[in-house]
Amino acid sequence: MPKLALAPITAAVLAAHAWVLWQVPTQSGDTATDKAELQSFATRSIAPPAPPPPPPPPPAPVRPKVVKKPAPPPRPAAPIPDESRDVPAAANPPAEPDTADSIESTQPEQAGPVETAPEAPAETSAEKPPQAPAAPQPETLQGVQLAHAGGPAEAATDLAVRLPAPARMSFEVTGQSKRFDYHASAELLWQHDGSHYQARQEIKAFLIGSRGQSSSGQIGPAGLVPEHFSDKGRGEKTADFDFAAQQARFSSQAPPAAIGAGAQDRLSVFLQLSALLAAAPQSYPPGTEITFTTVGSNDAERWTFRVQGLESLELPMGTLEALRLERLPRRPQDQQAALWLAPTLDYLPVRIRLTQANGDFADLRLKSHAAP
Numbered sequence: 037m038p039k040l041a042l043a044p045i046t047a048a049v050l051a052a053h054a055w056v057l058w059q060v061p062t063q064s065g066d067t068a069t070d071k072a073e074l075q076s077f078a079t080r081s082i083a084p085p086a087p088p089p090p091p092p093p094p095p096a097p098v099r100p101k102v103v104k105k106p107a108p109p110p111r112p113a114a115p116i117p118d119e120s121r122d123v124p125a126a127a128n129p130p131a132e133p134d135t136a137d138s139i140e141s142t143q144p145e146q147a148g149p150v151e152t153a154p155e156a157p158a159e160t161s162a163e164k165p166p167q168a169p170a171a172p173q174p175e176t177l178q179g180v181q182l183a184h185a186g187g188p189a190e191a192a193t194d195l196a197v198r199l200p201a202p203a204r205m206s207f208e209v210t211g212q213s214k215r216f217d218y219h220a221s222a223e224l225l226w227q228h229d230g231s232h233y234q235a236r237q238e239i240k241a242f243l244i245g246s247r248g249q250s251s252s253g254q255i256g257p258a259g260l261v262p263e264h265f266s267d268k269g270r271g272e273k274t275a276d277f278d279f280a281a282q283q284a285r286f287s288s289q290a291p292p293a294a295i296g297a298g299a300q301d302r303l304s305v306f307l308q309l310s311a312l313l314a315a316a317p318q319s320y321p322p323g324t325e326i327t328f329t330t331v332g333s334n335d336a337e338r339w340t341f342r343v344q345g346l347e348s349l350e351l352p353m354g355t356l357e358a359l360r361l362e363r364l365p366r367r368p369q370d371q372q373a374a375l376w377l378a379p380t381l382d383y384l385p386v387r388i389r390l391t392q393a394n395g396d397f398a399d400l401r402l403k404s405h406a407a408p
Contacts, residue, residue, distance in 0.1 A: 200382035
């Protein structure tokens with residue numbers, strides 16, 4: 037290319053460079069515009085992200101409350117500082133929790149009321165319904181009781197017994213039935229082998245007929261343990277003893293009766309008294325009361341006998357010393373009973389007198405005694 041042609045091009049390039057250098061401001065410029073631009077450039081530095089706040093403290097255990105309070109409404113978030121206009125949004129730190137809030141405000145929000153631990157039951161009659169009183173136990177569940185010289189009746193356990201020897205006893209009977217006086221004969225047959233017993237008593241009267249009672253069962257450490265009782269007149273009624281179930285059941289369709297240990301029937305009770313007095317007569321001075329649950333052909337009730345003292349009896353068999361006991365009636369309609377136990381005959385009954393509430397009575401007096 038000719039040198040003359042390069043001269044204009046070179047001059048143009050030099051002029052362009054001079055114009056660019058003239059447009060760039062120097063660091064020592066004094067104009068207001070230059071100063072503002074420099075200050076703006078200096079303050080637009082990017083701040084590093086703030087460290088994350090410490091985790092909130094664990095929620096304190098909620099104490100039981102009687103009345104629940106609604107959770108307070110969430111507090112408004114803290115306003116974003118003005119510096120955020122110069123800081124990128126991703127670098128904004130989360131707002132610190134307000135330390136003035138209650139403990140419950142730190143719990144997570146729930147749709148329903150806040151659940152708390154179940155309250156301990158208060159020992160008050162309003163929150164705990166009163167217990168129904170226990171049904172009273174039938175008196176007939178009690179065992180044998182003793183009372184000395186008018187003192188309180190107390191449970192009698194481990195009483196000594198000595199069974200009379202087996203015997204066949206015959207009696208003369210005088211009595212009255214529906215205002216009609218009569219004479220009859222009676223027999224008491226008493227048998228046992230040391231583990232089982234049988235007793236049968238029968239009264240026979242001309243034009244009146246016969247009336248018989250029988251008792252059978254086992255012999256235990258405390259004496260007689262009846263199993264079956266029969267009362268036979270124009271018809272027969274029976275009672276069966278179930279000591280395991282504490283019940284006596286009747287053939288008459290009467291409801292079962294509650295019975296406890298030591299219960300006797302209306303025949304065995306006289307022989308059980310004989311066994312007690314024969315074993316320890318000194319333990320039953322006059323005034324002593326002995327109480328049994330006594331079972332008949334329809335029910336059971338408590339019979340109490342009081343020891344009266346020795347009497348001399350004139351009997352068809354002869355004169356005998358005998359200890360008198362009387363049954364204490366509880367109600368006007370109760371049958372009255374008196375019996376005399378002879379020490380010389382192992383305290384077997386030598387006289388028995390039974391009196392009904394309407395005045396009817398039967399008086400049995402010993403005529404003979406022999407081995408069965």
